Amino acid sequence: MAKTIETVEAALSGPTPGQVLRGRIFGHRGLMFGGVVLAAICIVALLAPVLAPHDPYSQNLLARMQPPVWFDKGTWDHPLGTDHLGRDYLSRLIYGARISLLIGGVAALISGLIGTLMGVAAGYFGGKVDTVVTFIINVRLAMPVVLVALAVVAVFGGSLQVVILVLGLLLWDRFAVVMRSSTQQLRSMEYVNAARAIGCSTSRIVFSEIMPNIVNSLIVVVTLEMAHAILLEAALSFLGLGVQPPTPSWGLMVAEGKKMLLFEPWLIAIPGVALFVLVLVINLLGDGLRDVSAPENRN
Amino acid sequence: MKTVLKGASLFALTMLAASGSALAGKADDTLNISFTKELENVDGYFNSSREGVIMQRTVWDSLLYRDPETGEYKGNLATDWKWVDDVTLDLDLRKGVKFHNGADFTADDVVYTVNWVVDPAHGVKTQRNVNWMKSTEKLDDYKVRLHLKAPFPAAFEYLSGPVPIYPHEYYAKVGPSGMGQNPVGTGPYKVVSVEPGKHFVLEKFDGYFKDSPKGQPKIGHLDIRTIPDINTEAAELFSGGLDWIWQVPADQAEKLKEMDQFTVANESTMRIGYIDMDAAGRTGEKNPMTDVRVRRAVAHAIDRQAIVDGLLKGKSKVVDAACFPTQFGCTDDVTKYDYDPEKAKELLAEAGYPDGFTIDFYAYRDREYAEALANYLNAVGIKTNFKLLQYSALRELRMKQGTPMSFQTWGSYSINDASAIVSQFFKLGSLDTARDEEIKKWLDVADSSIDPEKRKEYYAKAFKKIADQAYWVPLFSYNANYVFTKDLDYTPTTDAIPRFFQMSWK
């Protein structure tokens, strides 16, 4: 199954030398664009209390689903209208950025730790360790993620912590695969052999010789998995098993708006576009970083 | 972006309004119906959903029938009945009734059905429906004797509802799953085809017995599909693919009503919503909910009228006592808590929580309502950890270790008597969060007394104490919206059981 994993990896984490060409033309522009917009979203998330015109949790049951300002009945008081409980949609969108970034970031951190640990161990020690890790990766890949995540969240109840933990514990596969192959390549490098020959401890070799050299590909995988986690949380929320209200997650906002799809389509359009833009810029950033950090590109 | 959004929604609305119901069911005498939930098994003893109840009334008959208008019990498969003593009931059966498969209905069917369902080993899903009966014996071909385990005042209620009679030879042969896939009854409609959970086709049963209190079926065919999503239902309604939908959420019903293309009917149901609080301190001695001032603060914190006006709409009403107003024994004469957030904050401060506290708040349905409640609580300083669980998971949690606070609802099984709600929850059972001995004593008197005035008096005592101590915060009664083609003649009933056999084309 090793070959399969490589195929999956190649496809999912993408470009092989061919894309380097594109990287020069588009990648950097994509990188720039992605970086700037993502930074903007992060700033909005950080400054949410300052930027949000209203309290995102304060409801007004008698002013529900007021349309955004560009509709005839819209007002500047609620530029993006109000939701099904009469809460300001713009404020919820702004606070929602925090939730999405938090989920993406922490889930990627957890899965990154697990995946890197497993991948580096498998790549560095090889042999039985590698066999075991490869087996675990295979088991993980065979599990239908959405279904398992749904089932687990259904069992434990969907709080923000549970969702983040579930995603973190499920999405480490790509880290493990990429780190494993990167470490394997490094293991036979001369400077690693040299370090081993002069009697450096394993932990020292791993931290001072291996890690610095795989950190580039690690960052790329982090961006991809962040995007993946954000999308998956949105899907879970959409299916009714994501974060709990009143937390304004964008996926939840789409799910809540779905009920009025026929009559008030803007309710799903607004958070849907936000979600799309966020994932898009993270992907662009990741693609850009990969192009820039690809060894072929450095030459 | 802006114009796209605007365009899409405007366009959607105008398109909806413009399209006629070209394929309406009246032309081919077929009523196209949708259920929102998958019905697990058409065999009424093996499902516990409302859809199952509807099917059961449509395809089968019970021994008795309760007229939804007058509440009077009439003979359905039985023609006459008489108590021999408190635990023995003799019933004369109707002659000349045929099952859909041609078999004659006789005492053997009643005996087989009852004796089969009362056996716990057969695993009837809702044991409460059958476990009050001990057995039946055949007296002659058209006379049976029913033995009860103990005196059971609600016997007629159950005999007229969830105890349909099955053809004994057929049921012995196919069992519950066979019955679910090829149902056979005596009812006004016979089942033509079943795709489990997805699609049911029913046809008027021409041999339906003439004197049935249910009346004769009028519409030729019923075509029932499962469509879980309200948007899809509405879209199908507009394109004429559906003629009748129900359980339509208030917002959508309102929009549909504005368009004036369909009949939108609203009827209240017996279900009420309430906040349940851990007054007995099962989740911990220091639980703030053990303090009556905190519970009263909760009651003052919530603008129930706004929830009714803004969210539930229709025939919903604010309720103050822990019962549905029409139930026997229910009284309105209890302590009322008006919406007063300032007072709520004062009460919290008095109780030693000037800055509020954080608490787990559970719910299992109507996320929107629960969320609105949580927001009201947050506004006075009761910070809620909102947890939406599956019904079963929440129930288990409440039974095993209790929950500090939860949004609950109860439909009293559509039984118009206060015992169906208050005696269910305040007699120290596993879901009794108040655990008040005095209330239990009063309820014991009220439940077993045969004197209506005495019952009223004791229920009133219980309701007053529940309200005074704010063991529950009763919130509102529910309502149901029905949307159907203007060709259809139909009036919903408060028991929220649509009776297709009473519908007709205009």
Next chain:
Amino acid sequence: MIYTLKRLGLAILVALAVSMLSFTLLHLSGDPASAIAGESATDADIAAIRAFYGFDRPLIVQYADWLFSALRGDFGESYYFQLPVAQLIGDRLSITMTLGICGITFAILTAVPLGVAAAVRPNSMIDRVALFISVMGQAMPSFWFGLVLVVIFSIKFRLLPPSGTDGWQNFVMPTVVLGYYAMPAIMRLTRAGMLDVLSADYVRTARAKGASEMRVMFKHALRNAIIPVVSLSAVQMGFMLGGSIVVESIFALHGAGYLAWESIGRNDLPTVQALILIFALFYIVFTFLSDLLNAWLDPRMRVG
């Protein structure tokens, strides 16, 4: 042969591990008796059901029991439908399979030509369009994409039915949504593979010999570039079937994915358990086949 057997053994072990893990996860919640009993059940009802289904036994015993039945093709009876799970799933699986096959076909039919076109003219307009489409596909939440399609094609233009499984029209939007999810990876791989191959010596030689451009493209380049694409498609197919849960729930396709979602809500563990295993098996079988294919195409692989 030995390679095949080893691979097969590994596949079985993986399937076993997945089933064990999912069984444990699903049963962590305690027992599902009160879920089966329904809203109006009494404590006694629940106790009766608990005993009836044997939830009071140790988990390992329940698992062993389930496993041995499953090996005989008996996945137990659905708590909810009271029908054998195998029968229940059989009906629904055909819908999911249809959807999966349509989806992957759609993905390949759009991704491969786009990828080839992009590789032939790198950095051209078409390359950028292809890239744009693939980036969009990665970033668009599939549930949102699905809803947007519904608004446009079902509500606005009334061209396609929003739900159901009555005819081929019902599968158009789900196919596009599901296929679009798998497309970016396939397109990127095709493009990369083609770029590699096109710069390879033998293609240059063929060109130098004066072979027509079409002939170079299809006879030499694509044939070689497509190999990894085929095995990726197999893997994607496995992923897609597991991922169809979202798509099926949007379009109310009563397939296996939708059944899985509903069953989770109903705590119908035998059904969920069987579906997790079946989705895992799909993945395992597809990867197994693609590994064999790879080994057959490239004998060097068999050693590793």
